[in-house]
Structures are given as structure tokens and as C-alpha cells.
Amino acid sequence: MIRALALLLGLQLIGEAAAAALDLPLPGPVLGMLALFAILAATGGPGRELDGTAQGFLDNLGLLFVPAGVGVTLHLSLLAEAWLAFFLAIVVATLLSIVLTAWLFDGLSRLAGPQPQDQPSDHGGGRRDG
Amino acid sequence: MDEPFFRLWSYLSAHPLGALTATLLAYAAASWLWERSGRSAFCNPVFIAIIALSAGLYASQTPYSRYFEGAQFIHVLLGPATVALAAPLYRALREIRALALPVLGVLGLGAVIASGLALSLAALAGADATTLASIAPKPATSPVAMGVSEKLGGLPSLTAAVVVTTGVVGGARGGLVLDLARVRDDRARGFAIGLCSHGIGAAQAFRRSERAGAFASLAFALNAAATALIVPVLWLAYAP
Numbered sequence: 001m002i003r004a005l006a007l008l009l010g011l012q013l014i015g016e017a018a019a020a021a022l023d024l025p026l027p028g029p030v031l032g033m034l035a036l037f038a039i040l041a042a043t044g045g046p047g048r049e050l051d052g053t054a055q056g057f058l059d060n061l062g063l064l065f066v067p068a069g070v071g072v073t074l075h076l077s078l079l080a081e082a083w084l085a086f087f088l089a090i091v092v093a094t095l096l097s098i099v100l101t102a103w104l105f106d107g108l109s110r111l112a113g114p115q116p117q118d119q120p121s122d123h124g125g126g127r128r129d130g
Numbered sequence: 131m132d133e134p135f136f137r138l139w140s141y142l143s144a145h146p147l148g149a150l151t152a153t154l155l156a157y158a159a160a161s162w163l164w165e166r167s168g169r170s171a172f173c174n175p176v177f178i179a180i181i182a183l184s185a186g187l188y189a190s191q192t193p194y195s196r197y198f199e200g201a202q203f204i205h206v207l208l209g210p211a212t213v214a215l216a217a218p219l220y221r222a223l224r225e226i227r228a229l230a231l232p233v234l235g236v237l238g239l240g241a242v243i244a245s246g247l248a249l250s251l252a253a254l255a256g257a258d259a260t261t262l263a264s265i266a267p268k269p270a271t272s273p274v275a276m277g278v279s280e281k282l283g284g285l286p287s288l289t290a291a292v293v294v295t296t297g298v299v300g301g302a303r304g305g306l307v308l309d310l311a312r313v314r315d316d317r318a319r320g321f322a323i324g325l326c327s328h329g330i331g332a333a334q335a336f337r338r339s340e341r342a343g344a345f346a347s348l349a350f351a352l353n354a355a356a357t358a359l360i361v362p363v364l365w366l367a368y369a370p
Contacts, residue, residue, distance in 0.1 A: 008210035025362035027277025029212035036216035054214035065272040067201035069180040071287025085257035093248035101240040102322035108232040
């Protein structure tokens with residue numbers, strides 16, 4: 001876990017340094033993510049230690065952005081002022097893009113050739129709870 | 131107020147441990163509520179925890195900066211967690227090798243649509259540059275979206291709240307609009323919900339089927355990277 005954590009933090013550090021030095025529009029941690037992806041592609045996947053540590057972070061990802069989310073209290077006047085913009089972007093744009101993306105997926109997978117058959121119960125029968 | 135209680139309260143509210151513990155407790159309680167509600171999107175633990183803690187700060191007249199002195203110890207883990215997203219991204223790309231081209235095509239176009247539509251509608255409603263920059267990366271998962279928002283001149287904490295609400299809307303009502311749009315393929319349904327409403331949407335897609343959930347997780351991991359790469363370019367079209 002220690003070595004995996006050192007790797008994650010080290011790559012973030014390198015990412016932050018590269019973003020600052022080269023004045024890139026990408027956030028440092030995202031550059032770190034792309035660097036780790038390149039390492040995984042070159043080495044054939046994460047080892048057990050890294051996989052476990054990464055999973056630990058991902059399982060609790062929601063908790064990690066609660067402190068920032070509470071910061072919305074600093075911007076309540078902006079929210080009240082531009083409520084229509086936020087409503088359109090959060091509700092209308094999200095639902096509309098879900099439909100457009102799904103249609104796009106349907107269309108392109110039809111173009112890409114014959115549909116792979118639905119496999120009803122190869123691995124464990126699926127879920128019956130709907 | 132009686133004196134010993136008041137002294138204890140001012141000690142706790144000045145000490146970083148208070149905010150740290152309150153954040154963990156709020157999230158644990160919200161997670162419990164989410165399970166009890168049968169994992170309803172409206173009871174998403176992140177959403178509920180943010181509302182509860184905000185109400186707590188307001189009621190106790192605690193300034194956000196003092197809350198953050200304690201909560202920053204959780205916040206700082208966002209960086210390594212973002213780097214760790216490479217693991218699911220790697221798995222996702224291995225899984226789609228067979229149908230990589232259509233999926234990557236939908237990913238690229240979908241990322242432009244999801245962010246561009248939000249930008250355009252907000253701009254139509256007269257939003258200023260700061261608001262637009264905070265909204266633009268909203269389809270990506272919070273840690274990525276916050277980083278992009280900051281780079282574009284937005285407010286990361288506003289972005290975090292916009293991203294969470296986007297996830298709740300997509301998770302709660304995405305299935306309904308897809309029914310109306312007559313999309314029946316669970317791969318398309320999951321992929322669209324995961325792309326537009328990240329992990330919170332993906333958690334809801336699993337309630338429809340394993341297949342929808344798997345494609346939602348796939349799209350969520352892919353779009354964390356795609357939004358980070360595409361939105362700064364898209365932003366140039368809006369840059370004031």
C-alpha cells in the first residue's frame with residue numbers, strides 16, 4: 001500500500017510540475033492519471049498492490065469530494081442570480097445529452113456491423129430484482 | 131448558554147478534528163440512508179452529506195474556511211484518487227478492444243454534446259464566464275471536473291456541487307427519458323447515463339441490469355479522460 005501510494009502521489013507531483021512548467025490547460029492529477037495509464041499499458045496492468053490501493057480510493061471516491069461540495073455555500077448568491085442557467089445546464093442539458101448519446105450509440109453500433117447476440121445467462125444468470 | 135458547554139463547543143469548532151469527524155459521520159449516515167432507501171438516486175450519499183453539512187455550517191454560523199481547515203485532510207486525497215482512475219480506465223479500454231472504434235466515436239461526440247449543450251444553454255440564459263467555466267466540465271467525475279474548472283477560471287467548489295447534482299438528475303431521471311426516446315439496448319442506455327452523469331449515474335444504471343451498469347462504468351471511466359482533453363479545446367470557442 002505504501003509503495004502504491006507513493007506511486008500515485010509521485011505521478012500527481014510530476015503531473016502538477018509538468019502542467020505548471022509547460023503551462024498546459026490540463027490539471028496535474030489528470031496528467032498523472034494519463035501517465036499511470038501509459039505505465040499500465042506498457043507493463044500489462046496493475047499489480048495486486050496497486051490494484052488494491054486504487055480500488056480503495058475508488059470505493060470511497062464520493063466521500064473525497066464532499067468537502068469541496070460544501071463550498072457551494074460560498075456561492076449561494078451566484079446560484080440565486082443565475083438559477084436559470086444552472087437549471088438548464090444541470091437538468092435540461094443532462095437529460096437531453098443522455099438521449100442524444102444513447103441514439104448515437106445505437107446508430108454507430110448498427111453501422112459497426114451485426115449485433116453481438118445478447119448472452120442471457122452465461123455467467124451466473126444475471127439479476128432477478130429488476 | 132452555560133459556560134462549560136460553550137468552552138467545549140468553541141474548542142471543538144476551532145479544532146480541525148471537529149470538521150473532519152463531522153464530514154465522516156455525515157457521509158456514513160448518508161450512506162446508511164441511501165441503503166435504506168433502496169439506493170434511490172435522490173438519497174445519493176454525496177448529495178445528502180453536502181446538504182447536511184451545509185445546513186450544519188449555516189446553523190452553527192461556522193465559516194466555510196474554518197470547516198475546510200479540518201476537511202482539507204479528506205480533500206487532499208482527491209489528487210491521488212484521480213491518478214488512480216487510470217486503473218478502471220485501463221480495464222475499460224481492454225474490455226472494448228473488439229468494438230473500440232464505435233465506442234471511442236460515441237465517446238468523443240458524446241463528450242462534446244454533453245459539455246457543449248450545457249455550455250450553450252447556460253450561455254443562452256446569460257451566464258457569465260466564471261459560471262460557464264464552472265459548468266463546462268460537469269459530465270466528468272468531480273475530481274477531474276474540479277481540476278478542469280480551475281484551469282478554465284471557474285470555481286472548483288461550485289463545479290463539485292454542479293457535478294453531484296448532474297449525477298443525481300441523470301441517475302434519477304435518465305432511465306425515464308431513455309424510455310421516452312425508445313432506447314432499449316442496455317449497452318446504449320448504460321453508456322449514455324455513465325457518460326453524461328459519471329459515477330452517480332452509473333450506480334443507478336446497475337439497478338437496471340449488470341450490463342447497463344458495466345457500460346455505464348465504462349463510459350464513466352473513459353469520459354473522465356475525454357472531458358479533460360476535449361473541454362479545454364471546446365472552451366476556446368467560448369473564451370471571452
